[in-house]
Amino acid sequence: MKQSVAVPKTSSFKLADTLKALLAKFKVKPPKFEFNTILKKLIIPLVSIVAFFGLWHFGADLLRQREIDFRIEKTLQDQGQVAADAMADCFAGNGTDCQTNTLPSPSQVWASVQTLVADHYVIKADKAAFVEKTAAVNAQRAEQGKSAIVYTGRPSFIDIVLTSLKTVFAGFLLAFFIAVPIGIVIGLSDTLRNAINWFIQVFKPVSPVVWYLLVFMIVKTLLIGTSSDNSFVISFISVGLCSMWATLVNTAMGVSSVDKDYINVAKVLKLRPLQKVFKVILPSSLPLIFTGLRITLSVAWMVLIAIELLAQSPGLGLFVWEEFQNGANDSNSKIIVAMFVIGIIGFLLDRIMLMIQNTVSFNKNATA
Template sequence: MPGSQRFRAGILSLLLLVLFLGIWEGLNIAPEDTAPLSEYELLMGGASQEARVPPPSAVIERAIEELSNPFYDAGPNDKGIGIQLGYSIYRVLTGFFLAALVALPLGFLVGMSPLMHKALDPFIQVLRPISPLAWMPLALFIIKDSEASAIFVIFICSIWPMLINTAFGVANVRQDWVNVARTHELGPLKTAFQVILPAAAPTILTGMRISIGIAWLVIVAAEMLVGGTGIGYYVWNEWNNLDLISVIFSILMIGVVGMLLDMLLGSLSRLVEYEE
């Protein structure tokens, strides 16, 4: 994208953001209510019968408060947003890299061997559509550890996009290049690393990019189930405390971290394509 077009796109994005925040803030300006509180409202601490989503000004104020000291630890149920995100990122990256250790070699095997593709394809097609969270009860029963169970769920959801994209990328490497490698009497391992891997790298990285996005989605739901620590638990705990401001703030943080993870792998993918 040319520099001028990128600049115009950034200005337009900023204007749309300001417009959205302005409308959101305006919708939260309630008319003055002079009616006496009902008995129900008094029991609820004076809350209005008409529930309102907190305005962006309140969310920004909470964000400044939380981000000014993100790593405080005041007990099991009171940790800073940085600690909560750190636990979630650790679980996601651990499960993701474990999945890569399995998916990439297996994807090469499936992509290079039509026999293995036909043999393993039924298992892949049966296991791939299963919701990752459906594995959580079984993982908790077998592993008996919530931390390891959450990592296992990330492993399960990450493995399929990487495996399928790797197999597809390897299978679609130009046969001429493979034939040249055979002409030079390269062994299977050298052919895989020197010919097939560079050619299939963009497709493999696309699968990894899809996997990290799915993993970040799943960890939030998994942590809501297992509790303890993590951004998913933080969201659920703040909802139980009826603190919608913190809920919205944490949702925004989930989006920002997810965007950064995607940008990281996207940059790596563009680097590989550029080198080719």
């Protein structure tokens, strides 16, 4: 008959028993890691990311090879076999004189990311050296009442992103201060809403290019004779006018659809008009207002690129256009970097608006 042998508990077993005892004492249930949850929330997204980059790499290689074959064949027809063989050798050796102008691969885009980050630190050091060099001169100019000498070198990619963020937030605030008050007013009055509805329906679908031209006509006249750079002013006003319509419509809809019982209670309590707006109407309208604000911010970020390009404002729009015009070996890669940055920032801005909406609104179940 076999005898059972007691196995001494190691420190890991003792630690596990201690944790179980603590969880039982404080009535804490250990988290359950179900395979289906892990599959849906972790494994499948990771697989989709890997598949995306794999397809991108495969597609970029196909496009590059197609361009190489075409250029070699063209050289063969125009200059003969020797020139075609030389070009083929150049492409095979990845020579700087033989670069394709097509979709860059993920590795090329990552190399451009590293280049842009390195450039940022170089430009940052140049700015610091410039400030140190001109500190004494600027101090004298300040005593004389003159403006300081400022750094006029090219901005880094980080500076360009910050400029775009500053422009879009200025435009968003302009849209907020125009759309929300007007939306409240026309939401409170059917007569005003019917009177202004034609204006909203006509101007809401207008292209950002047209809004830019309209703002340019007005701003250049108002600021005529000034030496200041008007590109930022024109950009953020255009962004605000393009993107405000969703907030305007949603605010008016939210105000007009407030439960009539709330309005009757406000009348019974004899609230003044402003009290009724801030204590009854706005809290009830917040879900729709914030839905409009989220759309407004998304639209503002989208139209910003076209408007910055037209206004020559030193943001992401101008950066993309200049790289497209530049035609350098890494220009296409930098454009793709800008595309990812634009998309990621747009996603983060929407998440921030959703968090604010859930914080200030009684509707805590707002989702993407």
